[in-house]
Amino acid sequence: MLSKKGKFTTARLLSEYEHIFICPICLHSMQVVDLKSLICSNRHCFDLSKKGYVNLTTHALKTKYDKKLFEARKTISDKGFFEPLMARICDNILRELKPSHQTIKILDAGCGEGSHLSDIQHKIMAQSECNLLGIGMDISKEGIHMASNLPSKTIWCVADLAKPTFADKQFNFILNILSPSNYSGFQRILQDQGMVIKVIPEARYLQELRGIFYKSTDRDIYSNQKTMELFKHHFDLVDIQRVQYGVSMDREDIKQLVHMTPLSWGATEELKEQAWSRIKGEITFDFSILLGSRSQEANRR
Numbered sequence: 468m469l470s471k472k473g474k475f476t477t478a479r480l481l482s483e484y485e486h487i488f489i490c491p492i493c494l495h496s497m498q499v500v501d502l503k504s505l506i507c508s509n510r511h512c513f514d515l516s517k518k519g520y521v522n523l524t525t526h527a528l529k530t531k532y533d534k535k536l537f538e539a540r541k542t543i544s545d546k547g548f549f550e551p552l553m554a555r556i557c558d559n560i561l562r563e564l565k566p567s568h569q570t571i572k573i574l575d576a577g578c579g580e581g582s583h584l585s586d587i588q589h590k591i592m593a594q595s596e597c598n599l600l601g602i603g604m605d606i607s608k609e610g611i612h613m614a615s616n617l618p619s620k621t622i623w624c625v626a627d628l629a630k631p632t633f634a635d636k637q638f639n640f641i642l643n644i645l646s647p648s649n650y651s652g653f654q655r656i657l658q659d660q661g662m663v664i665k666v667i668p669e670a671r672y673l674q675e676l677r678g679i680f681y682k683s684t685d686r687d688i689y690s691n692q693k694t695m696e697l698f699k700h701h702f703d704l705v706d707i708q709r710v711q712y713g714v715s716m717d718r719e720d721i722k723q724l725v726h727m728t729p730l731s732w733g734a735t736e737e738l739k740e741q742a743w744s745r746i747k748g749e750i751t752f753d754f755s756i757l758l759g760s761r762s763q764e765a766n767r768r
């Protein structure tokens with residue numbers, strides 16, 4: 468029953484906003500047919516799942532982000548450990564909203580299990596009158612499958628960031644939170660006055676875990692200089708905001724954190740055990756939010 472409802476709600480949303488999408492195979496426009504498929508003018512067909520999301524990939528893609536990781540991230544999100552970061556992202560969005568905006572379209576590129584986008588949507592709708600549409604995309608079917616359970620006005624899609632999925636200049640905001648980017652793709656689909664909000668980890672992010680997993684390796688020292696340079700190459704950097712805070716976590720929270728973070732990839736079970744038995748007290752969360760607008764050069768194109 469739930470999945471049926473989910474499917475129809477998403478199908479209706481998709482019909483309303485089908486013009487956002489282009490076919491990842493031939494780049495032609497797409498149309499929702501019979502409330503069950505998104506089909507391009509060359510008849511390439513992408514079905515809606517039972518849960519109501521659309522899969523726009525042409526073949527199964529492997530990713531290291533698995534169900535266990537997404538479940539852990541949802542637990543960490545639900546407990547509010549990302550709250551100060553989410554609040555700051557919302558402040559930036561709210562500040563940009565103008566009365567002339569009709570529907571605000573926010574894309575979360577690399578949304579995973581969707582908890583960040585869903586949280587941001589709820590916060591913004593509680594503080595503004597705007598009509599808000601969320602589009603969450605991720606390469607992981609497992610992530611999107613979980614996301615489609617969330618109660619928000621969102622179109623969820625499995626899609627490959629490397630392939631064109633959206634028509635030009637669609638989005639007011641593109642969120643890219645602790646996730647890989649495709650900057651030239653972002654430039655193309657961002658509206659002229661739109662904003663890219665990218666979150667990157669900073670040096671002290673989860674330093675308590677880093678101290679255990681990366682001890683005596685060259686990954687012990689963290690730098691995001693290259694990420695920053697690349698961002699500035701594609702967008703006008705409007706602002707950089709550092710968000711740092713500590714959260715108290717119990718042993719069970721730290722277990723979830725270890726499952727959640729790619730820092731633990733490649734770590735032995737022994738090291739993971741060490742993490743949740745040794746770490747006591749506060750865990751450091753440390754991010755930079757990069758705010759970028761379309762460069763003047765891009766606007767002339």
Ligand SMILES: [Zn+2]
Pocket residue numbers: 490491492493494495507508509510511
């Ligand atoms: Zn096509």
